[in-house]
Amino acid sequence: MIKVGINGYGTIGKRVADAVALQPDMEVVGVAKTRPNFEAETAVEKGYPLYAAIEERLPRFEEAGIEVAGGVEELVEAADVVVDACPSGIGAENKAMYEAYDTPALYQGGESADLVDVSFNARANYSEAADADHVRVVSxxxxxxxxxxxxxxxxxxxxxxxxxxxxxxxxxxxxxxxxxxxxxxxxxxxxxxxxxxxxxxxxxxxxxxxxxxxxxxxxxxxxxxxxxxxxxxxxxxxxxxxxxxxxxxxxxxxxxxxxxxxxxxxxxxxxxxxxxxxxxxxxxxxxxxxxxxxxxxxxHQESDVVPENVDAVRAVLGAADADESIERTNDALGVGL
Ligand code: NAD
Known part of the structure; x- marks a missing residue:
């Protein structure tokens, strides 16, 4: 099972977590959040180990009665790949942390193309992400x-x-x-x-x-x-x-x-x-x-990148070719109206 960590659990991050959890070959090892809000509570209810994205804020989660598994660096260490779904520009700040733990990272469209080795779309250039350490799933x-x-x-x-x-x-x-x-x-x-x-x-x-x-x-x-x-x-x-x-x-x-x-x-x-x-x-x-x-x-801006993030996980790890991955993702999610 591919261990996927999600750093940034907002509009995109929570959807990617749910999509990863549905894949037969992946598991969510944890999600990281900055604040103990409704999304933090829902993540715990869904059974996702919750990590504090800013370690000094750990006590704020405890005060809110939300169980925290640790700080974000522990999540990055435990993951085979991290999906960074933080607000635009924060992914760039996080890059050094992913490098320090030698964990490949997938960023989102709000980050600059210069930050990464390759910009990614599963249908167009899946194979270019093979073995890349830093990949941007385009907007x-x-x-x-x-x-x-x-x-x-x-x-x-x-x-x-x-x-x-x-x-x-x-x-x-x-x-x-x-x-x-x-x-x-x-x-x-x-x-x-x-x-x-x-x-x-x-x-x-x-x-x-x-x-x-x-x-x-x-x-x-x-x-x-x-x-x-x-x-x-x-x-x-x-x-x-x-x-x-x-x-x-x-x-x-x-x-x-x-x-x-x-x-x-x-x-x-x-x-x-x-x-x-x-x-x-x-x-x-x-x-x-x-x-x-x-x-x-x-x-649909909130969700069309979700299956692409799932495919990018397999692409960077060489876990499947494009057609296999797209089909597996589509089947697990129910893509196709
Ligand atoms: P969002 O604000 O809904 O979610 C971001 C989450 O990251 C929030 O929960 C925020 O609290 C958290 N966060 C803030 N600082 C953090 C930190 N230092 N560490 C960890 N988490 C932190 O944003 P979003 O809409 O999900 O966008 C995320 C990325 O996806 C951006 O690059 C954006 O451009 C891109 N994107 C957004 C959309 C969209 O329409 N919403 C579509 C495609 C791509």
């Missing part, structure tokens, strides 16, 4: 774009991708984020950081991205235009995308008109926390005009 948006662009690139060749990302202002629990009542070009200048981030996975891809922020918490939405080398029919593109295990083609008959109904569907399907691990591509939006492909996709 929710870059994950969503990589999953879509990989099969298009392989099958038709991509001349140029142009994507406008309409981004949720914050996650449901991020009460301090916004805008509350505005529509922001964000950033106003081109490109948004997403295009260069996609280039950490596809170095030669020609891509321009524009970002906007809107008063929503549910999902991001991408308006995608990809100019292709070989021109397929829209039907052929739909078939290609339907064959990808982490793309969900939203059927016209479902009458799903936006992120609200997508989330409702996920909850009706009994998804934990209403999570949607797959890109949601509106089937009838897939159109080809001359050599331009157009489509809309929605990305």
């Amino acid at each position: 929710c948006n870059t994950t969503g774009l990589s999953r879509l662009l990989a099969p298009l690139q392989e099958t038709y060749g991509v001349k140029k991708a142009r994507v406008t990302l309409v981004r949720r202002g914050g996650d449901p629990g991020q009460t301090g984020r916004g805008p509350i009542n505005d529509i922001l070009p964000n950033p106003v200048t081109l490109p948004s950081h997403h295009g260069p981030d996609v280039n950490t996975i596809f170095p030669d891809l020609n891509i321009d991205t524009l970002g906007m922020k809107v008063p929503a918490t549910l999902m991001h939405t991408h308006s995608v235009n990809v100019q292709l080398e070989e021109v397929p029919t829209a039907e052929a593109v739909r078939d290609l995308l339907a064959g990808e295990s982490r793309l969900f083609l939203v059927p016209e008959r479902f009458d799903i008109d936006g992120a609200g109904k997508l989330k409702e569907y996920a909850m009706d399907r009994g998804r934990p926390r209403g999570d949607i691990w797959e890109n949601c591509v509106w089937e009838e939006s897939v159109s080809v005009e001359d050599d331009d492909l157009y489509l809309f996709q929605a990305i």
Whole structure:
């Protein structure tokens, strides 16, 4: 069994812990938190050994009546691999600790690409993470774009991708984020950081991205235009995308008109926390005009990187090849709507 430690138990960390716990070849050796809040109590209830991310704060957990297994360094030592799901920038501060214990670490999209040996997406470049000590699972948006662009690139060749990302202002629990009542070009200048981030996975891809922020918490939405080398029919593109295990083609008959109904569907399907691990591509939006492909996709920012983190664990340890890992992860989680 692969022993996985999770440092940073917030939006991403708690989901990764639950996903790891479901894998037949992995166990959660512990999770580290900074504060004894509701998530700390839930972690203990789920049976995850809880470690104090900041050792001096150990007494605060004890005062709150929460049992703590030790300090974070003990967790790093006990783990075969650590998933660092701390807020942006904290992963970089933690790097020396992972190195000191010779424990490979997976960071999240909020960290800089320069921090790591390789940026990772299971569909696009799984094998590049083999034996790497520091791997960055790219952000929710870059994950969503990589999953879509990989099969298009392989099958038709991509001349140029142009994507406008309409981004949720914050996650449901991020009460301090916004805008509350505005529509922001964000950033106003081109490109948004997403295009260069996609280039950490596809170095030669020609891509321009524009970002906007809107008063929503549910999902991001991408308006995608990809100019292709070989021109397929829209039907052929739909078939290609339907064959990808982490793309969900939203059927016209479902009458799903936006992120609200997508989330409702996920909850009706009994998804934990209403999570949607797959890109949601509106089937009838897939159109080809001359050599331009157009489509809309929605990305659940809180959960699409979760299966990718699970695959990255196997990738760095050489525990499975890409196809085996993706299938194992998908089966254990129930990916595929
Ligand atoms: P979050 O704030 O929900 O969770 C981070 C957790 O880390 C919190 O519980 C916080 O208390 C804890 N923490 C803070 N300092 C710590 C420390 N020194 N040691 C250990 N834990 C510490 O953040 P999140 O949304 O889960 O984001 C985590 C990372 O994932 C970031 O890099 C982010 O960019 C990336 N990411 C976030 C999303 C998203 O939409 N939420 C999507 C993809 C990637």
